[in-house]
Amino acid sequence: MNSELLKYKDISIRYGEKKVLSHFDLDIKKGDRILLKGRSGAGKSTLLKMPMGFAHQTSGNLYFNNSLLDSNTVWDARKRIAYVSQDLDIYEGSVNEFIEEVFSYSFNEGKLDRTKLRRLLVYLGFEKDVLDMHFEELSGGEKQRIGIIMSVLIGKDIYLLDEVTSSLDSALKEKVANYFLERKDWTLVIISHDDVWEKENVRVVPVGV
Amino acid sequence: MEAYDIGYLSLIACFLLLAIPLFVSHYLKLGLINETVVSVSRMILQLAFVGFFLTVLFDLNNSAVNLLWLLVMILMASHSTINEVGLDLKKLLLPTVVSFIVGNFLILLYFNMFVVDLENLFDARYLIPIFGMFLGNSLRGNIISVSNFYDTIRRNENRYLYSLSLGAKRHEAILPYARKSIKLALKPSIASMSTTGIVALPGMMTGQIIAGSSPILAVKYQMAIMVGIYVSTVMTVAIGIFMTIRSSFDDYGILKKDVFKSTNT
Ligand SMILES: Nc1ncnc2c1ncn2[C@@H]1O[C@H](COP(=O)(O)OP(=O)(O)OP(=O)(O)O)[C@@H](O)[C@H]1O
Numbered sequence: 001m002n003s004e005l006l007k008y009k010d011i012s013i014r015y016g017e018k019k020v021l022s023h024f025d026l027d028i029k030k031g032d033r034i035l036l037k038g039r040s041g042a043g044k045s046t047l048l049k050m051p052m053g054f055a056h057q058t059s060g061n062l063y064f065n066n067s068l069l070d071s072n073t074v075w076d077a078r079k080r081i082a083y084v085s086q087d088l089d090i091y092e093g094s095v096n097e098f099i100e101e102v103f104s105y106s107f108n109e110g111k112l113d114r115t116k117l118r119r120l121l122v123y124l125g126f127e128k129d130v131l132d133m134h135f136e137e138l139s140g141g142e143k144q145r146i147g148i149i150m151s152v153l154i155g156k157d158i159y160l161l162d163e164v165t166s167s168l169d170s171a172l173k174e175k176v177a178n179y180f181l182e183r184k185d186w187t188l189v190i191i192s193h194d195d196v197w198e199k200e201n202v203r204v205v206p207v208g209v
Numbered sequence: 210m211e212a213y214d215i216g217y218l219s220l221i222a223c224f225l226l227l228a229i230p231l232f233v234s235h236y237l238k239l240g241l242i243n244e245t246v247v248s249v250s251r252m253i254l255q256l257a258f259v260g261f262f263l264t265v266l267f268d269l270n271n272s273a274v275n276l277l278w279l280l281v282m283i284l285m286a287s288h289s290t291i292n293e294v295g296l297d298l299k300k301l302l303l304p305t306v307v308s309f310i311v312g313n314f315l316i317l318l319y320f321n322m323f324v325v326d327l328e329n330l331f332d333a334r335y336l337i338p339i340f341g342m343f344l345g346n347s348l349r350g351n352i353i354s355v356s357n358f359y360d361t362i363r364r365n366e367n368r369y370l371y372s373l374s375l376g377a378k379r380h381e382a383i384l385p386y387a388r389k390s391i392k393l394a395l396k397p398s399i400a401s402m403s404t405t406g407i408v409a410l411p412g413m414m415t416g417q418i419i420a421g422s423s424p425i426l427a428v429k430y431q432m433a434i435m436v437g438i439y440v441s442t443v444m445t446v447a448i449g450i451f452m453t454i455r456s457s458f459d460d461y462g463i464l465k466k467d468v469f470k471s472t473n474t
């Protein structure tokens with residue numbers, strides 16, 4: 001019996017004439033921490049979008065929890081996996097409204113842990129009044145930290161993190177990396193050029209070489 | 210009491226007034242001379258056609274023909290909603306037609322039955338003008354809401370996808386966008402109700418007064434019409450978005466690229 005949480009099997013992706021990935025294989029088991037590395041445009045973000053159903057392979061198969069990812073199972077994957085995109089266009093409105101909205105989805109209803117929220121805000125160097133700020137007033141690094149906080153707040157144990165530390169200062173990079181890497185039971189797939197993620201037990205996987 | 214007739218010569222006298230905007234455009238170099246001439250000509254032709262057409266329709270006053278004409282109006286409204294917004298006609302025509310029928314036709318029947326209390330529900334003299342007013346307003350509303358809805362989801366795709374990844378069901382991810390678009394589309398109707406009579410006298414009421422109705426009767430009609438317009442616009446706009454969603458999002462909950470006309474993407 002195989003216990004892969006995520007399995008990329010012989011994945012190739014082409015956009016028109018352009019080949020992005022060819023015959024990519026990767027098995028991810030519970031508790032794995034994987035760091036995807038590769039040049040810009042190699043297809044790293046595309047790999048993280050696939051389990052969410054935001055990008056599709058041209059050939060090959062993707063499995064989540066041993067079942068083929070398709071338009072039915074993707075909804076399950078979205079409930080189990082926390083995904084933080086590289087894109088920082090997160091929401092229109094205040095941070096508070098964002099949190100309210102996310103926790104109004106039937107799947108998240110009643111799960112908001114305000115103590116945890118406060119703890120996370122403090123840990124990542126926020127003053128409390130950031131909750132009243134609007135996203136267009138936040139800096140890139142602030143949006144990034146809100147994205148990270150939200151991913152943790154909804155309480156999942158599989159994380160797909162696409163360049164989540166790119167706009168942070170080195171102290172914050174270290175804090176974020178430590179926060180995730182300390183949770184031994186979490187499964188992490190990380191895209192980052194920051195060496196704070198290159199720690200023991202982190203498997204570096206090259207993309208597109 | 211009948212309104213004074215406007216003779217054809219007097220009509221020409223009226224068109225002479227257009228020399229003023231043409232002069233203004235020329236003098237201030239607004240560059241609107243061509244556009245003015247074209248749109249005035251279109252207005253003349255279209256209205257002349259409608260006048261002729263309605264005369265025939267009213268003389269005939271055959272329920273089946275009247276209903277058929279309503280259907281034609283609905284098809285034209287649906288076509289122009291989808292076209293105006295840059296969406297693919299084939300995919301969205303049916304849901305849009307349905308939204309106009311439910312939003313306008315059902316309300317019209319109620320209106321003619323319980324408000325105007327007509328003997329013949331399909332009397333051309335009431336059916337067509339009232340329907341025209343409902344349809345014209347819900348058309349405007351539908352164009353605003355549908356275009357705003359698809360535009361914002363397309364422009365903020367990341368934001369939309371993010372909400373899916375945060376556990377939103379498809380309708381939960383869509384709802385905030387639908388809500389905003391519907392509100393935006395209803396603002397003009399709401400504003401026009403709250404300013405009517407003060408800022409502007411509505412065209413229909415003025416028309417009725419000129420045609421010899423008492424102001425009180427004209428006002429009662431106006432109130433009824435404005436309520437009817439608001440209700441039919443709300444229904445069309447809400448149904449319009451929720452009906453089109455079914456054919457414009459895929460099973461992954463993602464907006465299909467091909468709902469937009471290919472020239473637009
Ligand atoms: N929907 C799409 N249509 C066409 N091309 C696409 C699409 N999505 C991605 N691509 C292309 O696929 C390639 C890989 O994109 P991807 O975002 O996965 O790269 P990446 O490895 O994450 O790069 P970076 O390090 O710059 O973020 C890029 O060249 C991109 O232009």
Ligand SMILES: [Mg+2]
Binds near residue numbers: 044045046086162
């Ligand atoms: Mg990327």
